Amino acid sequence: MTAPLDLEYIRRAPKVLLHDHLDGGLRPATVAELAAECGYTGLPVEAPDELAQWFREAADSGSLELYLETFAHTVAVMQTPAGLRRVARECAEDLAHDGVVYAEVRFAPEQHLEGGLSLDEVVDHVLEGFLEGEASARAAGREIRVGCLLTAMRHAARSREIAELAVRFRYRGVVGFDIAGAEAGYPPSRHLDAFEYMRNCNAHFTIHAGEAFGLPSIHEAIAFCGTDRLGHGVRITDDIAVGADGHVTMGLLANYVRDKRIPLELCPSSNVQTGAVASLDDHPFGLLARLRFRVTVNTDNRLMSDTSMSREMLVLVNTFGFGWSDLERFTINAMKSAFIPFDQRLAVIDDIIKPGFAVLIG
Numbered sequence: 001m002t003a004p005l006d007l008e009y010i011r012r013a014p015k016v017l018l019h020d021h022l023d024g025g026l027r028p029a030t031v032a033e034l035a036a037e038c039g040y041t042g043l044p045v046e047a048p049d050e051l052a053q054w055f056r057e058a059a060d061s062g063s064l065e066l067y068l069e070t071f072a073h074t075v076a077v078m079q080t081p082a083g084l085r086r087v088a089r090e091c092a093e094d095l096a097h098d099g100v101v102y103a104e105v106r107f108a109p110e111q112h113l114e115g116g117l118s119l120d121e122v123v124d125h126v127l128e129g130f131l132e133g134e135a136s137a138r139a140a141g142r143e144i145r146v147g148c149l150l151t152a153m154r155h156a157a158r159s160r161e162i163a164e165l166a167v168r169f170r171y172r173g174v175v176g177f178d179i180a181g182a183e184a185g186y187p188p189s190r191h192l193d194a195f196e197y198m199r200n201c202n203a204h205f206t207i208h209a210g211e212a213f214g215l216p217s218i219h220e221a222i223a224f225c226g227t228d229r230l231g232h233g234v235r236i237t238d239d240i241a242v243g244a245d246g247h248v249t250m251g252l253l254a255n256y257v258r259d260k261r262i263p264l265e266l267c268p269s270s271n272v273q274t275g276a277v278a279s280l281d282d283h284p285f286g287l288l289a290r291l292r293f294r295v296t297v298n299t300d301n302r303l304m305s306d307t308s309m310s311r312e313m314l315v316l317v318n319t320f321g322f323g324w325s326d327l328e329r330f331t332i333n334a335m336k337s338a339f340i341p342f343d344q345r346l347a348v349i350d351d352i353i354k355p356g357f358a359v360l361i362g
Ligand SMILES: O=c1[nH]cnc2c1ncn2[C@H]1C[C@H](O)[C@@H](CO)O1
Pocket: 021, 022, 023, 024, 064, 068, 071, 075, 106, 107, 108, 111, 151, 180, 181, 182, 208, 211, 270, 300, 301
C-alpha cells in the first residue's frame, strides 16, 4: 500500500541535501545559549521562540542583501571551538532526525576568525562536530553522512585561499568549494583563479548563481568558471518561454544546462524570501521538473526559512502535486550530483534510496 504523502511519511523517506548553510541552520535555542556563553549582546530578542520568529520575519525581506544581514547574529556566535563544534554536531543530528541520509553542508571559514582561530582550525572544529553528530545520530538509530563544502564570500578576496583550504582537507571530510554572498555586482568570474585552481586539482565546486542576478551570472559560472552545479540557478527560467498554448521555447543556455545535466540546487522557501521568485505558486520548480532539468530539493537556510528538508518536499507536493516517484527522482538526481566518488553515490542510491522509497511507494 502506498504511504500517505504527508510530513510524517516524508520524514521517513531517505533524503539527500546538497545546499544547506551551516550558519543558516542553527537551532534558535543554540543561538541564545551560545550568545550568552560568548558574551554576544547584539541579539535582537533572546527567547528561542522569539528568535525563531525574528529570523523568519527578518529574512522575509524580498532582497538577498537584507536576507544576508540576518547572518551577522549566527556568525557572531560561531567564533569559538566549542561554538563551531556544537553547531556542526547539532546540524548533523537535526538533518539525520529529519531523515536526511547524505548531506553537503557549506560555510565560509573566513567569517569565523574573530576569536583568533586559523582557517585550518576553524575547518578542523567543524569537521569534528560533524563526526560527533554522525556518531550520536547512529547511536539514536539514524545513519547520515555529512560532507563539507567550503564557501568563499564573493565580495571578499580570499577565494583562492579558501579553494586551497578545501583541497588541503579533501581527505578529511571536505568534498568541495562554493562562492556565496551578494550576487549583483560580484560576478563569478571575479574568482576565476580559485575555480581554475579547483579544476587543476580535479576538485569539485558549485557556484551560487542565478538567484539575485540572471542569465549572465549563470553563463559565467558555467562557461568561464566550469561549475559542476548551480547554487539555485532558478533564474534559468529567464531563458525559457512558455506560450499561451503551453508550448515551451528554450534558449541556448537553458538547453545547455539541461543537455549537460547540470544540477540545479533549488531552494523553494529561500527563493521566495529573497524575492528571486514572487511566491511558491510562481516557483519554476514545477516547470523545470516537467522539462526534465536535473532538479534537486534543498533547504538553503533552515533557521531563516523555519524549514527542513521534509518541509521543502511537502511544500512542493502541495504546490505542484508531485507524488512519491517524483520525490524519489529528485532524491536520486541529488545523489547523482553529489561530490563524493561515483561508486559511493551509487551505493547510496542502490542500498538506501531505492529500498527506502520502495517501502513508501508500496
Ligand atoms: O542563498 C544564499 N545566497 C547567497 N549567499 C548566501 C545564501 N545563503 C547564505 N548565504 C551566505 C551567508 C552565509 O554567511 C554564507 C556562508 O554560509 O553564505
